[in-house]
Amino acid sequence: MPKRGYHHGNLRQALVDAALELIESRGPTGFTLSEAAKQAGVTPAAVYRHFEGREDLIAEAARQGYEIFADLMEYAYDSGQPSALASFEATGRAYLAFARKHPGHYVAMFESGISINRTADLALAAGRASAVLEKAATELSEHIPPEKRPPAAMFSAHIWAMSHGVVELFARGEAGARAPFSPEDLLESGIGVYLRGLGLVPPDE
Structure with missing residues (x-):
């Protein structure tokens, strides 16, 4: 090269x-x-x-990735307004889009073993990204009675984990090699099941 x-x-x-x-x-x-x-x-x-070393170089690549990721998440969240549900679903799709478009950043962020607390700037960028999803979860969970409402941080972590799992298992590598469904369909249906369980989506929708 x-x-x-x-x-x-x-x-x-x-x-x-x-x-x-x-x-x-x-x-x-x-x-x-x-x-x-x-x-x-x-x-x-x-x-x-x-x-100073390779880890510092990778940490900077991860920091830049989180900045891009946070920008995408914020754009996705804003594009779904005024519906809290649409914003929440849009942030999930943004996760898939980021992993596809920025594979090097994605690996640096999630598969390098570099702690997000390695530098203050990296931690700040990572926190901004997670805050977008937590904000979407907070707004959506306002429709749940307080006594049944999961903490917003837990709510958003569940969706983050689901999105990450779909990316790892079905959105990377050869398309369609592991499932007869698209990653977008898998994530959308998974989020739908989760939200129905919380009573946020009608059973017949």
């Missing part, structure tokens, strides 16, 4: 972009800092002006 090169003053981002390509093709532990430097078209020594 030819060297990517970089504009003066943008070496840090060139290294992140190189790492994302390597993460996508080899996984988060399948490359070295020297290989990331080579991919970016710079010397290995140049990397250490910006990152």
Whole structure:
């Protein structure tokens, strides 16, 4: 693969972009800092002006991924207004869209073993993303009697886990290889079952 090169003053981002390509093709532990430097078209020594090690480079890729993810989630949430249900379902679909469009970021965020608390900026970006789904859950759960209402954080965590499971099992790799249904249909029906159980969707809808 030819060297990517970089504009003066943008070496840090060139290294992140190189790492994302390597993460996508080899996984988060399948490359070295020297290989990331080579991919970016710079010397290995140049990397250490910006990152102390591979984990720091991956953490920055994850942080940028969470920023993109949060933007997508916020857009999805806003696009569903004024219906709390539509906003909630839209955030689930945004999860699938993100995993498909940004596989390198997705792996850096969820499969690299990098803690979201590794840096303050990473934790902040991750928190912004989860806050969108929790806000959608809070608004939707207002229709549940208080004594039967699950905590919004638990509510949103259930949907996050369901979305993540659909991505991992059915949305990655060869399309249709594991299920005769689309990931979108699987997630929509799963959310529907969950919401019916909470009494938020009529049984005959």
